[in-house]
Amino acid sequence: MKAIAYQKFGNTEVLQTVEETKPSIQSNQVLIKVKAVSINPMDWKIRKGEMKLMSGSKFPKHTGVDFSGIIEDPGTSHFKKGDAVFGVVKNNMKEGALAEYVAVSSSLVWKKPVQLSFSEASSIPIVGIAAVTALQKMGEINPQTKILVNGATGGFGMFLLQLLKQQAANVTAVTSTKGLEYAQKWGASRVIDYTKVNVLTQATIYDIIIDLSGKMGYANAKRIMKPKSLFLNPVPQPIDIPVSLIKNLFRGKKHVVVLSSPSSKIMDVLLSAIENGLQIEVNKVFPFEQTVEAYQYAEKGGFVGKLAIEIS
Ligand SMILES: NC(=O)c1ccc[n+]([C@@H]2O[C@H](COP(=O)([O-])OP(=O)(O)OC[C@H]3O[C@@H](n4cnc5c(N)ncnc54)[C@H](OP(=O)(O)O)[C@@H]3O)[C@@H](O)[C@H]2O)c1
Numbered sequence: 001m002k003a004i005a006y007q008k009f010g011n012t013e014v015l016q017t018v019e020e021t022k023p024s025i026q027s028n029q030v031l032i033k034v035k036a037v038s039i040n041p042m043d044w045k046i047r048k049g050e051m052k053l054m055s056g057s058k059f060p061k062h063t064g065v066d067f068s069g070i071i072e073d074p075g076t077s078h079f080k081k082g083d084a085v086f087g088v089v090k091n092n093m094k095e096g097a098l099a100e101y102v103a104v105s106s107s108l109v110w111k112k113p114v115q116l117s118f119s120e121a122s123s124i125p126i127v128g129i130a131a132v133t134a135l136q137k138m139g140e141i142n143p144q145t146k147i148l149v150n151g152a153t154g155g156f157g158m159f160l161l162q163l164l165k166q167q168a169a170n171v172t173a174v175t176s177t178k179g180l181e182y183a184q185k186w187g188a189s190r191v192i193d194y195t196k197v198n199v200l201t202q203a204t205i206y207d208i209i210i211d212l213s214g215k216m217g218y219a220n221a222k223r224i225m226k227p228k229s230l231f232l233n234p235v236p237q238p239i240d241i242p243v244s245l246i247k248n249l250f251r252g253k254k255h256v257v258v259l260s261s262p263s264s265k266i267m268d269v270l271l272s273a274i275e276n277g278l279q280i281e282v283n284k285v286f287p288f289e290q291t292v293e294a295y296q297y298a299e300k301g302g303f304v305g306k307l308a309i310e311i312s
Pocket of ligand 1 (some may be wrong): 040041042126127130150151152153154155156157174175176178179194212213214215233234235258259260261301302303305
């Protein structure tokens with residue numbers, strides 16, 4: 001089968017199409033014929049060697065963690081051959097779904113909602129699960145809670161804004177000009193174009209700030225946080241994890257790291273939100289043969305929603 005692999009850390013030029021043996025399944029796994037894989041920033045952070053501590057430096061490495069496809073071999077699971085599904089690979093630091101077939105644990109695979117295309121379904125797991133986790137970290141929110149979502153119209157923000165909308169939250173979304181309309185459509189009460197206005201110099205202060213751009217940082221965010229408030233950080237440095245825990249004991253403006261992992265409970269929340277109208281915007285779909293171009297486009301940024309690669 002065809003797969004995408006790389007033999008050293010680097011930019012998109014290290015990505016190669018290789019011929020590999022079709023995987024065989026272990027006891028709790030299913031074999032899936034992959035139809036689509038969505039792109040996440042994590043894919044290129046790993047490929048560039050920015051996450052070596054967790055990914056290790058053993059090659060070849062594969063890429064793409066979110067996928068959708070058709071069950072080829074259900075093993076001992078409750079799935080049937082031919083079921084349309086979506087899911088996520090187990091060890092996203094070491095495995096990759098960008099291949100014609102993938103073998104994964106049946107606990108990380110869910111039936112594809114019929115109304116979604118394969119590209120849309122492949123866009124759900126990583127950012128959807130992270131958005132539900134972030135929402136849970138926010139705790140009790142009501143229409144008076146002032147929430148700022150910085151970097152609001154990428155994949156993560158697309159899910160988070162719509163989940164917050166379903167809770168009637170008071171959200172200010174920071175995005176580039178292209179994203180303003182989407183942020184409003186997805187439920188933001190107020191939008192700020194970061195190419196024109198610096199949110200840090202505005203008078204409004206917030207109860208909760210979540211920085212999805214990775215560019216604001218707690219030290220800056222503090223300037224626009226209420227005395228008792230939360231800064232949620234889904235893009236932490238390893239050192240932030242222990243340091244924020246200790247420092248939070250002595251301060252009102254908390255720095256809380258968001259790390260997510262898949263579970264059926266979280267997926268139930270997402271599937272029900274999708275059932276209730278949550279929309280998935282796939283900005284562009286690339287064919288498998290244009291994987292390098294797809295990652296070049298993704299790494300440049302400046303688009304709304306998700307990108308997907310389809311395998312025919
Ligand atoms: N901790 C976890 O469990 C977890 C899970 C999933 C993702 N993540 C991380 O969360 C982050 C967001 O994920 P994503 O998939 O949504 O990424 P994404 O699609 O790249 O979205 C990032 C957004 O930030 C915006 N942005 C860029 N510069 C900005 C600035 N100066 N001010 C405000 N916004 C700015 C971008 O808008 P433009 O492109 O228009 O500039 C883009 O819409 C990534 O770093 C990802 O790795 C963490």
